[in-house]
Amino acid sequence: MTTVAGIGLILVVVTAVILLFRLLRQPAVxxxxxxxxxxxxxxxxxxxxxxxxxxxxEELRSHLSVVAQIGVLLFLFIVGWEFSPASVRRHRRSAGLIWLSSMATPMVLGTVLAWLLYPHYGTVGGRPLELSSFVLYLGVAMSITAFPVLARIIAEHRLQTSRVGALALAMAAADDVLAWSVLAVVVALVTAAGASGFVMVIVWSMLYVAVMLWVVRPLLAFAVRRAGEAARPWLAMPAAAGVLLSAYTTSTIGIHAIFGAFMFGLVMPRSSPGLLRSAVREPLERAGTLLMPVFFVVTGLSVDLTTLSGPTLLVTVAIIAVACLGKLGGVAIPARLSGMSTNGSIVLGLLMNTRGLTELVILNVGLSLGLLNTQLFSAMVVMAVVTTAMASPLLTLTLRRAKPLTLEPDLRLDPPVSALSTR
Structure with a gap:
């Protein structure tokens, strides 16, 4: 019953704090x-x-960690399901150069920062880290854009039918796929036993992806076509089982459970959207919403802001500066050079600089792999909070300066072509 009481306390506290921050016009995350x-x-x-x-x-935290992991898996499943390859293809010409810069710039700056930090943070728990793993991981962590939080912010600012909003969503979706792919390589490097072990992890991973795309996806599409209204109450259960089994498979392979959940979302059928939304997505999304507060508290138990003093405080400021320069500057500058308006470029940069929950998932992977100590983990969490919290107020100021929106071709609200809802 201790676990039940702990979860109850978590839900009460998280709800109260969310309501307070909503009054400040901040996203729930x-x-x-x-x-x-x-x-x-x-x-x-x-x-x-x-x-x-x-x-x-300590004995309660292990139980909470299990609940938190299920919440994260459901969250990654929804993120994968929301990914639209069509939206990326539709904007590949206009967004190609900007997207490459949005990934390459923060990743390069992040790897340089990691190389500078390695002498001070290259040992965790008395175990020296591989420089390549540490540098590559921090580069990935710096290049993240949180798609779900981004979509919520875009909707709140009525940008979902503007050119900037469409570009941001397409680029963020592509960011997710590339970032998860590179992170999978990092996890394989850390967990594999030697070069031969790493090769085997990659081979098994490629086989897993092939099976998911060419076996599981057609089978899911066939099952959805055959499912009638009588099956509606039961569809969420096999879908949740698929998420968990896919996550277990990737964990066994050696590339972390989150990749299995994300991949299962990617292969979910896009046909019968009404049936799947009401019978599968909405129930699992609600379940994830109830479980995710436990993940945030488990994360908070690993964050110690009292360690952010002296040199570590300067490192935290440097991490925030590099994160903003890499993502905001890496998007706004090439967007302006490509012909986008000044206000539109700034808005696009601010949107892509939003990291949110996705960043916390990445950071928890690094913590579980032993790539981050408490000090660096806490500094990175602060960076995730700052870059997400700054998005809405700065967007409001920029959009207020750009009014009326009809005079800004990049911010003009076009007739809606689709609806997007997200947590």
Whole structure:
């Protein structure tokens, strides 16, 4: 019953903090992250009696971690399902150069920063890290854009039918696929036993992808075509089973469970959208929404802001600066050079600089692999919060300056061609 009480407390606190941050016009993820930090050693743990340890002892955390992992898997499944290859193909000419810069610039700056940080953070728990793994991982972590949070911000600012909104969604979707692919290589490098082990992980991963695309996807499409209204109440259960089994498969291969959940979302049928949305997506999305607060608290228990002092505070500022320069500058500058308006370029850069929950998932992978110590993990979490929190207020200022929107070709609201809903 201790686990049940702990989850109940988490849901109450997270709900209260989310409502507070919504009054400040911040996305829900900022409130969720803040709630996790408040319940961790950074705030609650500083009070007399070490309340964090009392409320969340070590034996409880293992149970919470299992619940949190299921929430993350459902979240990644929805992210994969939301990915639209058609939207990426539709904007590949106009977004190609900007997207390459949006990935390459933060990744290059991130790898340079990682190389500079390696002498100070290259040993975790007394174990020296491989320089290549550390550098490549930090480069990936710096290049993330959170697609679900981005879509929510775009909708709130009524940009979903503008050129900027469409480009941002297409580029963020492509970001996700490339970032997960590179991260899978990093995980394989860290977990594989030697060069031969790494090769085997890659071979098994390629076989897994082939089976998912050419066997599982057709079977899912066939099953959906045969499923009638009588099957509607039961469709969510086999879908959830598929997510978990796919996640288990990739975990066994050696490329982390999150990739299996994301890949299962990618191969989900796009036909029968009404049936699948009401019978599968909405139930699993609601279940993920209930479980994700546990993930944020588990993350918050690993964040210790009291360690961010002296040199580590300067490192945190440097990480935030590199993240903003790489993503915001790496998008806004090439967008302006390609002919986009100044305001449109700034808006696109601000949108792509949003990291949100996706960044936390990546950071937790790094923490579980032993690539980050508590200090660097805490600094990276602060970067994720700052880059996400700054998006809405700066967008509001930029769009206010650009009014009326009808005079800005990149921000003009065109007739809607599709609807997008996201958490």
């Amino acid at each position: 900022i409130g969720e992250i803040t709630a996790g930090i408040l319940l961790g050693p950074s705030v609650l743990g500083l009070l007399p009696g070490d309340l964090t340890e009392v409320l969340f002892p």
